[in-house]
Amino acid sequence: MLYIKAVQKSFDGFMAVNGANLSVDKGEIVAVIGPNGAGKTTLFSLITGQLKPDSGEIIFKNENIAGLPPYAICRKGISRSFQVVNIFNRLTVFENVQAAVLSHQKKVLNLFSPAKNMAVKETEELLESVGLTDKADSISGLLSHGDQKVLEMAIALGNRPELLILDEPTAGMSPEETAVSIDLIRRLSRELGLTILFCEHDIALVFSISHKIMVMQQGQTIIQGKPDEVRENKQVQEAYLGGAN
């Protein structure tokens, strides 16, 4: 579904991504790991169009999307949620998700117009699928950090993506919230058939839910493979896992 070949991106001569390769098949959960500054977030921004690559190919469903603007990439079926929570704090949970659904349907949400009653069923279904039905009327800015990250996922799902990209989905979460998020990611993959690409510092989590793992260091791909292959790779052990298996 997604093939990245030899992608490069520099900032003022500094190579943040320096030959990254990645392949993601339909229905897979794929993780990108690597130390701080390895280039993971930059790579995601290249895929979703927030940044343009200097060179290389980003093929999504047989089409090179490298350098397209974010709205065009979004329309092609790629949604992203960010490391820092990105929601409308003053709107309710329902309204945040409804706005995303209406935006996907190219309709504008105006709380004083009949739009308020539009896409109600789709919004309710999405809230149900992420387990936020009980909090539909809560003000989003008052939710716990964990619930806000889940809401962000629901907003990303409003675009009806085929590929969902998550930047550190459990960052800042309590162990309980992390467990809920892991369960949610697994369910979205299994029940909706979503393809999920994420980066994450929690290595135990990565190895427990990923079908494939890509390891980055200094902008380059060291290896991509099944969790066992990655765990046994000497270069990964030395460079990233501190030499321990």
Ligand SMILES: Nc1ncnc2c1ncn2[C@@H]1O[C@H](COP(=O)(O)OP(=O)(O)OP(=O)(O)O)[C@@H](O)[C@H]1O
């Ligand atoms: N807009 C930018 N301008 C200049 N340098 C940047 C920019 N964005 C990222 N960088 C640099 O590129 C490198 C890769 O950053 P990136 O955020 O992609 O790493 P990361 O692997 O996601 O790190 P982390 O795990 O800490 O989030 C870093 O050295 C960072 O300082």
